[in-house]
Amino acid sequence: MSDSPTRVAVVTGAARGIGAAVAQRLAADGMAVAVLDLDEAACKPVVDAITDAGGRAVAVGADVSDSAQVEAAVARVAAELGPPTVLVNNAGVLRDNLLFKMSESDWDTVMDVHLRGAFLMSKAVQAHMTAQRFGRIVNLSSTSALGNRGQANYSAAKAGLQGFTKTLAIELGPFGVTVNAIGPGFIVTEMTKTTAERVGVDFEQAKAQIAAEIPVRRPGMPEDIAHTVSFLASEGAGYVSGQVIYVAGGPKA
Template sequence: MAHSRVAIVTGAARGIGAAVAKRLAQDGFGVGVLDLTEDSCAATVEAITAKGGSAVAVGADVADAAQVEAAVARVAAELGPPTVLVNNAGITRDNLLFKMTEDDWDAVLGVHLRGAFLMSREVQKHQTEQGWGRIVNLSSTSALGNRGQANYSAAKAGMQGFTKTLAIELGKFGVTVNAIAPGFIETEMTAATAERLKVGFEDFKNSAAAAIPVRRVGQPEDIAATVSFLAGEESGFVSGQVIYVAGGPQD
């Protein structure tokens, strides 16, 4: 079936989002590279265009409905109607419950859950018109519980319920909706966690790897490869699933 080969990846300035954007460009998608500021997306866009791919940098706060609407409209105008959406944007504001502020809670739930809701609501218009689409939401192994992350784990568990409901609602329009729950992935975000815990990043990675059955930490490309499958033609009978990409089974 002919359909638009345009994807939007949120939080695509660096880390997992950047790797996903590059991989989808390699797969032949025009990519809307979305992050808080347009400038922050420049490196990802340059990496894509340097290899002959097509990408546009878009600045938007995914928790702001007007900005989301404008961002999706811009991608549609410059690249074509987006039929693939990867809701990857995320932040952490880690703290134990008794020290967690309302702002810590609202900020994290806002970017992850409200952001995924607003982006999905906007992009589904294009997907249902085209009669084809793929939404991939980024959850986390933290959805199963992680000390100091009541806000983040609630948001990431919420992404799973959100995924399953959208899969039910959008299936008849040719749209699949799945979630990926990464384990330990080597990114600036995990480096920041190590710093917060006052642990050297190499030591932090080594101790994480020791507890992972495949005996290594994950790379952003591990997630990008899974997104590539879920965003493609051949995954059309996979929907409403949460795939743990964590180097071993999760409880």
Template sequence: MAEQRVAIVTGAARGIGAATAKRLAADGMAVGVLDIAEANCADTVAAITGAGGKAVALGADVSKDDQVQAAVAKVAGELGAPTVLVNNAGVIRDNLLFKMTEDDWDTVLGVHLRGAFLMSKHVQQHMVEAEHGRIVNLSSSSALGNRGQANYSAAKAGMQGLTKTLAKELGKFGVTANSVAPGFIETDMTAATAERVGVGFEDFKKASAEQIPVRRVGQPEDIAHTVSFLVSEGAGFVSGQVIYVAGGPLC
């Protein structure tokens, strides 16, 4: 019987992260469920363990090196060496450029980009030792530019550059790195965007769906399915790629 893979999913308390953590557990992996506060992870962990899987809750600010190191060490100690990493943690601080504060900029770049850097840096040690690893970084269609999201767009474009560099540096150790760029996904974050622009969420979703070729907005599970493939054994020759999961082409 093959040794059970161990994954860490950041921002896994809800939305895309929670769906991804549950999917990887269903795929047979033990999962480190990480969010800013350990208590926030309770529902995701309960869903995994209730279905017969293995999971541990982790509280960490991914932009803080000491907290990242402690979280990775906890996973290694309780579940085993992590060889799958999904960098999903994110926040939004949307505003037009002339209104955006330095804190708005630093917070978003810190969680998304610095967080992915720190998590990848500390988990790759286990991957290199195992001569096997899978890293998936969550980008976004906003990487192509989006009004009111200079910080978020910059961070998500940066995730794509980080992904391609990791693929080149780590490939010789049996590690792949890919990026998933969601389009409109129904989450608390998109609900917050609707509130920011002053539109009811149902109307916001309906208007968005009309612009998407498949005529619906995405669900967190749509992203989880794509991540599941990218971290699978069968995806070993797919690396350095950015996959837009948006219901159609974006250009």
């Protein structure tokens, strides 16, 4: 990217896990990065890691499901780092339960963060992208979009993100903006560890069992997703849009 202007990226849910790995990778690619999460203080370690490596980053606290907070956050990023032209919609939560046990709150919370959050963030950032005639939006879907027991809310939200992705690709393409989605398979994060512990499963044992069913014979790591985001956010990915790329260690999600 040495021959291009410095891009400004916003990564949501970036205080840990996949989001943190993506933020650090985009910074390594030469971008200035807004590390956005619900708790601004929790973003500090990621910001410190980026700045210690010689990059530029700022921590931003915002609830992505709140339109006023989203507008304020994007305005702050534009003022402190420059117009954002790369957006990674990664923020997410889990409220797993079987349908007959799932509360309305479980459903609404997951929809608000994943779908409403991606909508609000994309709507706020696209103005900067279209003005610059350049943009990259990467939405984090999941293999759960294809269906997963106990995740009616999460699966529906992640499937919804795929339709959202394809529609934005059509609408924003004429303005130099590409929109793609990544569907991670099993990724080792604090979230997946907590989920295993919640259902009483030893995490190391779970990783081994899952790895045995993955063609590449290993679970995914946050860096696996970050590498894919890096490509989709690059100058060279300008002819890739409206795609869902499953990063799951094999052809079956």
